[in-house]
Amino acid sequence: DAGITQSPRYKITETGRQVTLMCHQTWSHSYMFWYRQDLGHGLRLIYYSAAADITDKGEVPDGYVVSRSKTENFPLTLESATRSQTSVYFCASSESAGQGYNEQFFGPGTRLTVL
Amino acid sequence: AQSVTQLGSHVSVSEGALVLLRCNYSSSVPPYLFWYVQYPNQGLQLLLKYTSAATLVKGINGFEAEFKKSETSFHLTKPSAHMSDAAEYFCAVRGSGTYKYIFGTGTRLKVLA
Secondary structure (H helix, E strand, C coil): CEEEECCCEEEECCCCCCCCEEECCCCCCEEEEEEEECCCCCEEEEEEEEEEEEEECCCCCCCCEEECCCCEEECCEEEECCCCHHEEEEEEEECCCCCCCCCCCCCCEEEEECC | CCCEEEEEEEEEEEEECCCEEEEEECCCCCCCEEEEEEEECEEEEEEEEEEECCCCCCCCCHHHEECCCCCCEEEEEEEECCCCHCCCEEEECCCCCCCCCCCCCCCCEEEEC
């Protein structure tokens, strides 16, 4: 399927478990992003990546790990899940810089519940 | 650092009435500005974006926004609300020299019959 996909769409896990959320895009966009969405906070940037093997911390990176070995994939791992990480997670991508008004394209989201 | 402020976390309008959603940005240079819409249980979709070609930007679904540098604003409007416009709306900014996007906290629009 063309576009940006996330899996799983829904996940329930327990405190302390490792969880990986997957993100895949078919446009070969250079930039990819992970956000979490919580009531009252809007979207907060967790990590972002300019290209394969280049990643940077966003606003709320603690407790998360990312990797980007291939341009099209950008998995987000919660090393030891906590209840405070219960949220909806969105992956996004955009074309490379040079055109600052390139918009982001968002995946459908993963709703994660940590018990 | 760039920032975005959306005034009003909830806005209610009657069907057929004017929609006005407010967004103010903080930036030392004219930024790149975007409005996104999020329908329930979906990701965000681009409504429109400011590219400096024109201060009045037209988007999808009859929405438009006006860039006002003197007021550092980029308010979203629609002349006549429709029930299908009920959603959450996000203003976002991307400053020059960065590929990070900063989002406002969102405004949930309710359309009353």
